[in-house]
Amino acid sequence: MRCCLSVAIALYLAFWLQLDNAYWAFINVAILIQPLPGFLVVRGFARLTGTAVAGVVSIVLIALFAQSYVLFSAGLIAWVGICVFFASLFRNNMAYGFVLAGYVTSIIAVRSMPDPTTVFDVAVARTAETALAVVVSASVSVILAPSTTARAYFRARLEAFRAVGAQFLRLDRNPGEGGDPTGAGNTRSTGDETPHAGLHELVEKTLALEQTRQYARFDAPGFAEHDRLARRVDYELLSLVSAMASLQVYLAKFGDRIDRTPLKELDQAAQLMQRDPGDTQPIKQAFGHAYNSILNAARQGTADRRKRSLVDWVVISRALDLANRARAAVIKHGMLVSERSSRQKVRRDSEFSVSVDIRSALRNTLRAAVAMTCGAAIWATHDEPALAGMMVLLSVFTTLFALGDTPVANARGFAIGAACAAFFAFFADFVFLPQANSYATLMIVVMPVVFVGALAMATPALALSGRIFVVIFGLLIHPSNVGRTNFVTFAENLLGVALAIILAVTAFSLILPITPRQRLRERLAGVFGELAKGFAGERERFETRVYDRLLQLPVNAVGNNDTHVSARQAAFAAVNMGVEARSLRVLATRVQFPDRLEAEITGVLADLQALFDAGYPAVADVFAMQARANRLAQDMLDQAVVIDHRRRRRFGIRAAVAAELLSAALADYGLARRGAEDPGFQLGGISDVA
Template identity: 30%
Template structure:
């Protein structure tokens, strides 16, 4: 029978495809409408309240423009807190150095660099709040450097405008039923769970697919972190849903890792024993099909795997490789259960079985360079304007501080700087067109709202596309800054051209500094990541590795970030990635082994073997670790089920650490690790 031939698309179909690729989706139109309404509501309220800078309320809405309600609420909270901290410090700095401009600018540069440094160690909206508290001082203190007596009034007006903006966007999002974060996260998390269980099934049936495929799976899980932290404020049971989402994400990391280590353990064995084959069949059933086993099926699987593991340890001469494989199968079943429970908690709002954190990888050296870069950039810009003798350059200094701080938190500062340069240029052009061609001296709020609508809609559409997000965000934020809505509206062409020139100049300064002032090249970023991994591995080997669940999440995030700077020829990239996974696996194994051995230490019968095993992990030689693991299994054989299971967990990680050290001994020696 001949295969069915797909119909050839007509010219009309091709034109429809092109139109659909360009025309925004209905959800994008709804998002743009909400942002425009919120900006106009904030402006109207600011005019009615006679705030000093009404445009700040509209700018606040633009900065808080997020497609989902939870994202906007989370960002609004930390924006308000950051504004309060920045306003208080601005008043303090002006009170201390109001008569000395040099000391004021130097103290601000130090504060801004400190905020950027701290923000690099925080996550998501908390990082934004820390960074905002830095450049808020510029908006209040530096902008009033010639009129320090106005700083207090400016700070009060700034806080009031931010409050108006937050209330406006919150009201519009609620009134127009903005999409909730938890619902979209539930759909995304369910889809990623299906992909992760399919990955685990492939590992069980066909073997380890390699680090590249594992990295692709991690890359699918990692973006869910941000939404997991944004849903706590959406509902009354939001904290429970957020905890469930975090638990599920951590479990998916564990599922991917345990499936690979189970496949690796079978490879170490050579010929699997009947017990291992049964364990593989059980796990394959759990991950096969739709990969969504219920609580009862998971409980039965865990019970059977526990009995297989206890029987393996009870043998006269336990096979450590068999114990490793059975323990990894049991770990996989437990991770699947946590994933099921976490997704159920996210969907229904009940308290999950556990509440875990999802730490992210941060490099001290990268944070330090980012802080030094923003301080040098601001200082050099001040010197440039002083020698140039330009008037009213405090406006440009504020923009340099704000965009420089934002770039310091962006994963790709160069791409962000490109977006700032293009967005500033577009904002200047559109603001000029709206002011002097569309409005052309007209007054009245309805006319202003209609004139600003097309640009706001365009900026929202651009911000929803990942490729043009930077351009859209900058256009949305700086367009109302340059229009500067007021009551009555001011039309001063000279002032407008001066401000437009200064914002474009500040964008050009940012574009140059991210390339010339302490840039972080891919080679340098890789070196920093390996150095951080080396120190964490040293801590894990001596028993200071911390909680195993959080370490798995941290290592997964480190691998995800490392892959973004893993450039070069394909064989070199593959080898680097293999070594990065080896470091992560060894660190997690050592941390878990020490934790289990510490739990077994109070038992007098097990204390000598646990001490020996910990010393071998700490000081070596690593070749004796498998023998110590066998001694531990023999000693725990008659100590009860709990002791047997704890010894099996410790043994699996001890043997895994020994195998990794044996496989990568030459590389690990170059890291200067003890006992190698």
């Protein structure tokens, strides 16, 4: 309904203002409309900014190269290539702005090339139509659906807390127990029965939660007071996932030969969190009680303390860590639930930084340049009006294809949407619109089609086809103040659409082709590139960037369950290695170990970073480093338990735990590289349990 109303108002105002191309407003609304109004507001600003930049660049290109189609085409290709590069490099609205700056330049400049004196007027008209569409669609969405984004964020946060509670309950279960301990049955069956399956879904929910938070204040201004606190809650949840990931992988290696009693202390709080995460007070108290119970059990006599194995200390230390982090997250969540504002000064840099992939951006830039060059060669040598539309659509498709991993799949969605639009537009143009003699009758013809397209946009599986359907429909019926589309123009526009899709798909399929397995390996190299830089950097930045890369892994496209599992396993191992290595570095400096042990810690961390600087170390080297880290952990524990100073002893035990979990992460990565479990391999600390 918001889409239909926005289209109707935008078209009416475009007709009333006597704008040259009313259908531009129609198309802009169809592209802009979003389920979340806050996201629409930000995207509208990015679209308007990109259009304004495109107008300036168009004027410059025409001023410099109007005398030569060849020089003009070269300049246009270079500009579109630059925009494709940055659109591939960034994501979300930054990428969207570059997409707009690229293809709107083609719309304005190609349209103005036959008469260069009109370029300024066309640029102003395009910007005015875009501004009209942005203002109308944003206003309608915010007025009719106020605070929708903020409410969606709140619901998603509650769901994330429930998922965290369910994941807690999996930690104290032995592998032989089976089933869903929560009874909720809310974990998707992916065919992946490794410890990473639920964690991957939890990471996806947490990072998606953060994406929603960024736009909540744009349709609920009052949310700005809580924005920083909400961001910290999101990070606390992600930090909990990291803590659970390393422990869950560690426990899975030992099976039922490990004492999970400390983790069972967390069950009551986890059940409360899963049942009703909005009731924060009892959850907070339950986690506080669990922390105290685990701590009191750990503070037994000196003899008992020294008899504990390294594995025992891993479980105790990580259980305390989980209880503490969960309590902190619940406290912040409770503050947001009770709508207490956070008056802290907001940092400009977010810990939720986004990774970039220069190799993929360069590959997409070359593909787009080849596609645009082929289109420009046809356009410059053939004086056909349809080819101008083809150049415009080619720039649109190449910039949009650059945003995804599967341009052929995107082309299928484009083709389905365009074919449906052509069918309905033909009847609208030549059967119904000839009978329309007013704005009201125009709306009677247009609105049913827009309504159907908007319903498709709201369905994830049909969203791309639905959006293209509405956009191409608006292009083909071409509503304006100066008359209707004739059959020749209709056919030319349709042929231009088909030719643009063919050229774009051909270029993206044939230029530097990459298989799903190669793409997976390339993305994993990016994960380990972050790992090599993350041992001494900020924990927040490392965690969010490496999880961001984890979600980009094209594991579902490989079509091989072993590879799917191994890719996920290797990526989680990278997260665990980076987090635990950094914890080891920080904790070891607080303990004041003997010089010999300090030198060994420094050497292990330096060699670990060097091991992953090259991207893919040999598996034998990984297992050698794993054994070395395990020996270091045992040495640190032997030194830590005899320290009389309680604070230093606690830091020493936690440092030993970090080294042991680092060892487990290395083993997990080594097994992922082998592609299957090796029955001859055992973790270094398993003898302690036996």
